[in-house]
Every structure is written in C-alpha cells, then in structure tokens.
Amino acid sequence: MTTLTVNGKRHEVDADIRTSLLDALREHLALTGTKKGCDHGQCGACTVLVNGRRINSCLTLAVMHENDEITTIEGLGQPENLHPMQESFLHEDGYQCGYCTPGQIVSAVGMLGEFKDGWASHASGDLEGKLDLSDAEISERMSGNICRCSAYPNIVNAIRKASETKETA
Amino acid sequence: MNTHVMDKPVGRTRLDDRTQDIIGKPLDRYEGALKVTGTAPYSHEHLQGEDVAYGFLVLSSIGKGKVTSIDTSAAMEIEGVLSVVEGDNIPRASAEPMSDGHKMANGGVFHYGQPIAFVVAKTFEIARQAAHLVKAAYEEEEGRFKLSDEKGRARISDGGVMESDTKRGDFEKAFEKAEVQYDETFTTPSQSASAMEPHATVAKWDGDQLTIWSSGQLVSSNTTQIATGVGIEESQIHFICPYIGGGFGSKLGIGPEAVLAALAAKKVGKPVKVALTRQQVYQATSRRSEAIQRIRIGCTKEGRITAIAHENWLANSEGNDFFEPAGVSTVFLYAGEDRLVTHRVAQTDVLMTSAVRAPGEAVGLLALENAMDELAEKLGLDPIEFRKINEPDKNPQDDTPFSSRKLLECYEEGAKRFGWTDRPEKPGARREGDWLIGYGMAAGSRKNMIVPSSADVELTADGRLTIRSSMTDIGTGTYTILSQIAAEVLGLPIDRVDVELGDSRLPSGSGSGGSFGANSAGSSVYVACEDLIAQLAKRLDVDPESLTLKDGFAIAGNRQVPIGEIAGGQTLLASGSIKPGETAENTHQASYGAHFCEVGVNAVTGEARVRRLLTVAAAGRIFNEKTAKSQCYGGQIWGIGGALMEDLVVDARSGMIVNHNLAEYHVPVNADIQNLEVVLLDEHDPYGSPLAGKGIGELALAGVGAAVTNAIYNACGARVRDYPMTLDKIIAGMTV
Numbered sequence: 040m041t042t043l044t045v046n047g048k049r050h051e052v053d054a055d056i057r058t059s060l061l062d063a064l065r066e067h068l069a070l071t072g073t074k075k076g077c078d079h080g081q082c083g084a085c086t087v088l089v090n091g092r093r094i095n096s097c098l099t100l101a102v103m104h105e106n107d108e109i110t111t112i113e114g115l116g117q118p119e120n121l122h123p124m125q126e127s128f129l130h131e132d133g134y135q136c137g138y139c140t141p142g143q144i145v146s147a148v149g150m151l152g153e154f155k156d157g158w159a160s161h162a163s164g165d166l167e168g169k170l171d172l173s174d175a176e177i178s179e180r181m182s183g184n185i186c187r188c189s190a191y192p193n194i195v196n197a198i199r200k201a202s203e204t205k206e207t208a
Numbered sequence: 209m210n211t212h213v214m215d216k217p218v219g220r221t222r223l224d225d226r227t228q229d230i231i232g233k234p235l236d237r238y239e240g241a242l243k244v245t246g247t248a249p250y251s252h253e254h255l256q257g258e259d260v261a262y263g264f265l266v267l268s269s270i271g272k273g274k275v276t277s278i279d280t281s282a283a284m285e286i287e288g289v290l291s292v293v294e295g296d297n298i299p300r301a302s303a304e305p306m307s308d309g310h311k312m313a314n315g316g317v318f319h320y321g322q323p324i325a326f327v328v329a330k331t332f333e334i335a336r337q338a339a340h341l342v343k344a345a346y347e348e349e350e351g352r353f354k355l356s357d358e359k360g361r362a363r364i365s366d367g368g369v370m371e372s373d374t375k376r377g378d379f380e381k382a383f384e385k386a387e388v389q390y391d392e393t394f395t396t397p398s399q400s401a402s403a404m405e406p407h408a409t410v411a412k413w414d415g416d417q418l419t420i421w422s423s424g425q426l427v428s429s430n431t432t433q434i435a436t437g438v439g440i441e442e443s444q445i446h447f448i449c450p451y452i453g454g455g456f457g458s459k460l461g462i463g464p465e466a467v468l469a470a471l472a473a474k475k476v477g478k479p480v481k482v483a484l485t486r487q488q489v490y491q492a493t494s495r496r497s498e499a500i501q502r503i504r505i506g507c508t509k510e511g512r513i514t515a516i517a518h519e520n521w522l523a524n525s526e527g528n529d530f531f532e533p534a535g536v537s538t539v540f541l542y543a544g545e546d547r548l549v550t551h552r553v554a555q556t557d558v559l560m561t562s563a564v565r566a567p568g569e570a571v572g573l574l575a576l577e578n579a580m581d582e583l584a585e586k587l588g589l590d591p592i593e594f595r596k597i598n599e600p601d602k603n604p605q606d607d608t609p610f611s612s613r614k615l616l617e618c619y620e621e622g623a624k625r626f627g628w629t630d631r632p633e634k635p636g637a638r639r640e641g642d643w644l645i646g647y648g649m650a651a652g653s654r655k656n657m658i659v660p661s662s663a664d665v666e667l668t669a670d671g672r673l674t675i676r677s678s679m680t681d682i683g684t685g686t687y688t689i690l691s692q693i694a695a696e697v698l699g700l701p702i703d704r705v706d707v708e709l710g711d712s713r714l715p716s717g718s719g720s721g722g723s724f725g726a727n728s729a730g731s732s733v734y735v736a737c738e739d740l741i742a743q744l745a746k747r748l749d750v751d752p753e754s755l756t757l758k759d760g761f762a763i764a765g766n767r768q769v770p771i772g773e774i775a776g777g778q779t780l781l782a783s784g785s786i787k788p789g790e791t792a793e794n795t796h797q798a799s800y801g802a803h804f805c806e807v808g809v810n811a812v813t814g815e816a817r818v819r820r821l822l823t824v825a826a827a828g829r830i831f832n833e834k835t836a837k838s839q840c841y842g843g844q845i846w847g848i849g850g851a852l853m854e855d856l857v858v859d860a861r862s863g864m865i866v867n868h869n870l871a872e873y874h875v876p877v878n879a880d881i882q883n884l885e886v887v888l889l890d891e892h893d894p895y896g897s898p899l900a901g902k903g904i905g906e907l908a909l910a911g912v913g914a915a916v917t918n919a920i921y922n923a924c925g926a927r928v929r930d931y932p933m934t935l936d937k938i939i940a941g942m943t944v
Binding site: 054055057058062065066069071072073074075076077078079081082084111112113115116117118119121125126128129130132134135136137138139140141144162174175177178179181182183184185186187188189190191192193194195 | 236237239240241242243244245246247248249250252253256257331332333334337401402403404405406451452453454455456483485486682683684685834835837838839841842844845846869870871875876877878879880881882884
C-alpha cells in the first residue's frame with residue numbers, strides 16, 4: 040500500500056510497484072484529468088504539481104511520493120468553481136481538443152510560481168536581475184507542454200491575463 | 209425527416225436576419241468548463257471503478273515477410289496475464305478512412321511495427337511486461353522502403369479523393385512553346401498527425417451487445433469498421449466518443465486497437481481498456497505520404513501562364529489505394545490554357561499512408577507556391593503581381609463558375625496590413641546583427657464540400673432545445689457552432705441550447721474531416737430547426753415566414769408566446785438532413801487565403817525563426833469568430849512545422865519509422881511561435897450550404913509553409929526544394 044496525498048485528500052493505493060504516478064492517478068484514483076500523451080516526458084500532458092513544483096507524472100513512480108502534496112487539475116478547480124487560470128484558458132480559447140489542456144493549465148500555475156521565485160529561463164535577459172513576464176518568457180517556459188491543435192497564441196494570452204489577477208499571481 | 213438537397217443557391221435566411229444576433233459571435237466553447245477542468249471524458253477514461261482488464265499491443269520487428277510462429281508461453285507464465293490474442297485476423301494498421309474495415313494481416317507482415325498480437329492482463333503494468341515476452345519468429349523478405357527507388361513502378365490509382373489525372377489541352381506542346389519555362393522537382397517528407405490523445409478504446413460486452421468507447425472522427429464508418437473486424441452486425445454496436453483528443457485525419461479510420469479490444473473483451477469475459485503507446489501511434493496507425501513533385505510552368509515574358517503541370521509520385525502500402533492528392537490546388541488555383549495534374553502511387557512496405565490535415569494542399573502547395581515565387585523573380589515581377597496576372601475568372605480546368613472566390617481581396621488586404629511594400633529588395637538586403645530578414649507570401653486554397661449529415665432537435669415545454677447527432681467535435685468547435693446555429697435560427701438564448709454528439713445511436717452526422725464538418729452537420733441542424741419552425745407556425749396558424757423568433761419568444765402579429773409553450777406542454781421533435789446536390793457540380797467551390805511571413809535567418813547557424821505571420825482568409829460565413837480563428841492559428845502553426853521541422857524518417861534498411869516519438873518527430877512548441885495574426889474576410893457562399901459557409905480548418909494550413917520558405921529565400925538566398933527546410937540545408941544554400 041502506498042499513501043498518496045492528492046488535492047489535500049489521503050488515499051491508500053494498492054498498486055503494482057511499477058505504477059507511475061500518472062497511472063496511479065488515472066487508473067487507481069479515477070483522477071483522469073491528468074492525461075497520458077506519450078508516457079515518456081515528451082509532451083507535458085501529465086503535468087501535476089508536487090509540493091508546488093510542476094513535474095511530468097509519467098516519469099515518476101507512485102511509490103516515490105508517500106509524503107508529498109500532489110495537486111492535479113481537479114484540485115485547481117471544478118466546472119462550477121474554476122481556478123482563475125482555468126477561467127482564463129476558457130475565455131481566451133487556450134485549447135481546442137482539450138487533451139493537453141489540463142497539463143497546460145497545471146504547468147502554467149507551476150510556471151508562474153517558478154517565475155515569482157525568480158527562476159531565470161533561456162529567454163531571461165540576465166540570471167540575477169528582475170524578470171519581466173514577456174511573451175517570450177511565457178512561451179519558453181511553456182515549451183514542455185505540446186499542443187498539437189496549436190493553441191499557443193491563445194495559451195500565452197490566457198497565462199498573461201491570469202497572471203494579472205490577484206488570486207493567481 | 210426533412211431533407212435539403214443542395215441543388216440551388218440559398219436565399220436570405222434567418223442567419224442573415226440575425227434576430228438573435230448570436231451567429232458568428234466569439235462565444236466561449238460550449239464544453240469549455242469540462243475541458244479546462246479535466247472532466248471531459250476521453251476514450252480511455254470510461255468505466256472508472258469497474259473491474260476491467262488492460263490490453264497492450266505487440267508489434268512486428270521486421271518490415272516485410274511472414275510471421276511463422278508466435279510463442280506466448282513466457283508471457284502467459286506471468287501472474288495476472290489473462291490472454292494473448294494472436295493469429296491471422298489482426299488489423300495491419302488503422303482502417304482506411306470511410307472503408308468497410310481494416311486490412312487484416314493474415315500472417316503477413318506489411319510494415320515494421322505492424323500489430324501481431326495483443327496481450328490482456330489484470331493491470332497495465334503486467335500487460336506491458338508480458339507483451340515484451342511474446343516472441344515471434346519470422347520469414348523475412350526484402351522490403352521496399354524508399355519511394356525514390358520505387359518511383360519507376362508507380363501506377364495510377366482510382367482510390368484517391370480526386371481523379372488520378374486531370375488534363376486540359378496539350379501541356380507538353382504548350383510548355384515547349386512557352387517563352388519562359390520553369391521546371392523543378394520537390395521532395396516533401398512523410399509526416400505524422402501526432403494528435404495528443406493516443407488512439408484508445410474501451411470495449412464492453414453485454415451478451416451479444418458491444419459498447420465501445422473509441423477515438424474516431426467518423427462515427428458511422430467507424431462503427432462499420434468495428435462490426436467488420438469483430439464479425440458482428442452494426443446494430444450490435446454502441447459506439448461512443450463525445451470527446452476526441454485531436455484527430456487531424458489519423459482517426460478518420462478506427463485504430464487497430466479497437467477490434468482487438470473487442471475480441472479480447474469477449475475472450476476474457478470482462479471489459480478491456482487499451483491505449484496505444486506514443487511509439488505505437490507512430491508505427492501502427494497511419495501517416496502522410498512522402499512525395500516527389502515535379503512542377504513545370506510555361507508563361508509569356510509578361511508573366512501570363514500558358515501551361516502548368518504538377519506531377520506527383522506518392523507511396524502507400526500493399527492493398528491501399530489512397531494517394532496524397534498533392535496536385536489538388538494546381539487544378540484551379542491559377543489560369544493557363546494547357547494543364548496537367550497527375551498522381552502515381554508506388555507500393556512500399558512502410559506503414560499505410562492516409563489523410564493528414566489538409567491532404568494534398570499541405571505538401572502540394574509547398575511545391576506550387578515556391579515555384580510561383582521563383583518564377584516571379586525570374587520574370588522580374590512582384591510575387592503578388594504575378595499571381596494577380598494569373599487570377600482566373602472561372603475554373604480554368606472546366607470553365608465552371610467559382611461559387612465565391614476572394615483571393616484578390618486576400619492579397620490586397622494582406623499586403624496592406626503586413627506592409628508588403630517594405631519587403632527587402634533581394635536576399636541579404638536587410639540584416640539585424642546576425643539575423644538576415646526576409647518577407648515571403650503565398651496563396652492558399654482548400655476545396656470545399658459537404659457530405660450527407662443528419663440531426664434531430666427537441667424542444668421541451670420549458671423552452672430548452674437539445675441538438676442530437678453522431679457528429680463529432682475533435683477540437684474544432686462543433687458543439688459551440690451547432691448551438692449558435694440553432695440559437696440564431698430559433699431565436700433562443702444560447703444557454704437554453706444543449707448539444708449531444710459522438711454517439712452511434714444518434715442521427716448519423718457527417719463526422720469531422722476534410723473541413724466538411726461544420727458546414728454539413730451545421731446544415732442538418734439548420735434544416736431540423738426549419739422543420740421545427742414549420743411545426744410552431746402551424747400550431748400558431750401563421751405562415752412560417754411571418755414568425756419572428758427572439759429571446760425564446762415566438763412573435764406573430766400582435767401575439768408573443770414563449771416558444772416552449774406553443775405545443776401546450778408537449779415536447780416537439782424535428783429532424784433534418786443535408787445532402788450535396790447540383791451546386792457541387794455546376795459551381796467550383798473552395799476557400800481561399802493569402803499568407804504573409806517575416807523570417808529571421810541566422811547568418812552564422814542557418815537557424816530560421818518566423819518573426820510574424822499573417823493569414824487573410826475568406827471561407828464563407830464564419831459561425832464563431834473565436835473557434836474559427838483558433839482553427840486558423842492551428843493551421844498556421846502546422847504550416848510552420850511542415851516548412852521547418854516535421855519529417856517522419858524511415859530507416860531505408862529495415863523500414864522502421866525511427867523517430868517514433870514526440871522528442872524526435874519535431875512538431876512546433878510554444879517557443880517556436882510568435883506574432884500570429886488571422887483576418888477573416890466577410891463572405892457568404894450561397895452555393896456551399898444553406899448556411900452559406902465553406903470549410904476553414906485546413907485552409908489556414910494550405911500554403912503557409914511556402915510563405916515561410918519564400919521568406920527564407922528573400923532573407924538569405926537559400927532555395928531548398930527538399931523539405932523540411934532545416935538549418936543544415938539553409939546554411940548550405942545561402943547565397944549571402
């Protein structure tokens with residue numbers, strides 16, 4: 040038995056030791072909002088937050104997360120109670136087929152946290168100075184999440200708008 | 209059933225009256241809240257909490273030959289393995305679009321990575337482990353893996369979406385006589401649709417009834433394909449796919465796993481879930497054909513085209529007749545008296561080729577629109593001017609009138625908005641540090657069609673409407689635009705319209721493909737709504753024409769009645785169907801656009817970056833400005849991918865698709881994209897459908913790649929006729 044804390048709730052999971060965190064969420068806890076696009080850390084559809092940091096849940100085993108706080112798309116908001124980032128993706132049409140979308144949204148929330156903490160990226164002017172959340176910064180930091188419908192322009196707009204609301208920032 | 213056959217142009221409709229003023233509005237998606245919260249269920253996500261088994265495909269490790277034996281003993285020894293399905297009747301790949309069923313392997317191996325067995329186990333982890341323990345023995349034969357080697361054996365095919373050959377006059381003679389001649393050959397690579405949701409299926413039996421949740425763009429033919437593969441009647445199948453994680457053509461025919469899941473579920477006595485791995489999606493579904501394209505254009509010194517030819521050589525696997533219709537636009541895009549468009553298909557022992565977004569235009573326009581750019585330069589003409597000189601006033605192939613064609617307006621509006629007059633005069637003329645700057649443009653077109661489609665609408669006493677059709681929404685916005693069409697026609701607030709799609713028990717919809725979905729399914733909803741209005745008018749004893757519908761009320765003379773109350777508490781039902789008719793024959797229908805691109809090419813590394821990209825398009829009535837534009841951004845980005853990076857590589861020794869994952873098959877990521885702009889011109893096409901619309905989803909891709917590569921030439925002088933235009937090829941071709 041592995042104890043996982045997902046969206047603030049503790050679950051006992053009786054899973055094969057080889058079960059990825061992604062498959063534990065999807066097949067054992069019925070949290071199917073987190074998507075499997077490649078199972079190899081190449082597409083980002085499975086992005087979740089572990090202790091506030093975004094990771095690809097397909098690249099880690101469930102048993103490695105006994106004492107972690109895991110947040111999935113379901114933990115951010117629900118259809119009647121959207122998180123500002125979800126609201127912003129909805130209004131800006133930052134998605135089409137919707138399959139990469141939960142990963143994009145969780146990734147965006149994690150990314151803004153990294154930005155707030157002063158993590159520089161390839162697009163940053165310098166490594167120590169004040170960061171500016173330019174379109175290039177957002178695009179660079181979101182490039183681990185592939186969208187084949189190619190909603191990128193609207194994804195950038197959605198993240199920018201959400202970053203300007205108090206709750207997300 | 210109220211059926212509308214498109215024999216005549218449509219007159220003024222309630223969509224023109226805009227009484228409710230909802231058609232075209234940039235509304236948020238109908239299903240948006242479900243998608244952004246991860247609560248919209250995709251194929252693999254059904255039967256949560258039920259006792260299910262998991263399947264895993266085993267693929268061949270040779271490219272051509274026969275399976276002589278399959279040893280399942282090691283796999284069966286693993287605790288938790290329930291069954292291994294093997295034998296003859298295993299699908300080779302996805303079903304061909306709109307076919308009756310899969311091509312079956314029958315012991316043969318037709319391509320590397322072909323399904324040969326299917327392991328079913330208690331858990332996904334066990335199924336995956338056991339699949340690796342299944343051992344196959346083969347009798348290997350020499351395979352044919354390169355189109356260029358097989359080109360000489362290519363033949364005419366009658367299995368395409370257009371005629372193999374289209375001819376007018378005597379091209380060879382006219383070309384020979386032409387004052388200016390252009391003759392170049394292009395190669396375009398194989399490509400993968402790479403939808404984010406892998407092909408996935410859940411299959412469950414109740415007695416002899418099969419419920420199947422699978423990812424299919426065309427519910428009706430997908431159901432047929434499963435019935436054929438499983439060997440049951442269509443009436444025994446309930447096919448469900450309310451949400452599809454992208455298709456782009458790869459889910460027109462059902463994936464190979466669907467039939468196997470159904471057969472296995474019967475065998476093990478419980479539901480079976482399976483999703484292809486990403487690698488299996490690349491190797492065992494379908495792909496776009498690589499192409500060899502020869503373009504010849506003859507014209508006068510003033511730039512008037514007299515002869516135009518586009519000859520294509522494509523690949524497909526044994527028994528599959530589809531060909532990438534790469535010459536489709538060349539048939540009608542430019543004037544010229546003597547014309548020749550041909551397609552020849554060579555058999556190769558590589559995964560079958562099929563439709564991928566904008567089949568034909570996506571790669572054919574790379575060649576044609578590069579050729580137009582090269583020839584304009586040779587003639588000393590601006591590329592737009594050269595195109596304007598050759599703008600036909602009727603279909604140059606058979607003289608039928610165009611139903612609508614605003615290509616000249618697209619050029620003009622685009623040139624103005626983009627600042628085309630600032631185009632660098634010649635390669636190397638503009639430099640910013642290490643970056644060489646260039647502008648390029650290209651035209652785009654996409655053939656328009658509607659296909660038969662049906663829908664029901666149901667009006668309840670509380671004034672709510674439900675639309676029902678087996679039509680699918682693959683991310684294109686179908687749920688939303690169908691609700692907008694009904695709301696406009698029936699004068700209903702949008703929040704009173706519900707939409708149910710993607711279910712084989714609903715009236716047969718067109719499905720999603722070929723940019724025909726919105727116009728076809730939307731028309732069937734329109735026709736059903738017209739029928740409902742006739743019923744309402746009859747009950748009110750008024751002429752339908754005199755009935756005004758707005759905000760949920762029917763207004764006739766001095767009466768105003770809530771629409772739901774007209775039937776005195778009853779529920780009203782209406783059905784509608786659309787069929788293509790004479791307008792498809794006596795007019796030539798297509799959507800048009802023009803693309804304008806600015807690139808920077810790094811003078812040191814050859815890296816090309818798209819700095820801005822503008823598409824101006826006219827595609828008939830736009831049903832939702834937001835979802836239409838999102839489709840166009842997607843098309844533009846696919847165009848950038850096709851120009852600069854997408855390349856499905858086949859190992860010429862084994863036939864293996866070597867870059868079978870999202871790390872090595874490069875699709876554009878967020879950082880590849882900046883400054884996209886889409887402008888949709890106002891247009892109504894009364895011949896296209898009762899909605900006066902045309903297709904848009906593929907138009908925005910058609911021609912984009914050529915605008916990018918024409919800009920690269922303008923920046924640095926590199927003409928690369930071997931796609932994709934990667935930095936190694938650019939740096940080798942640079943002239944500045």
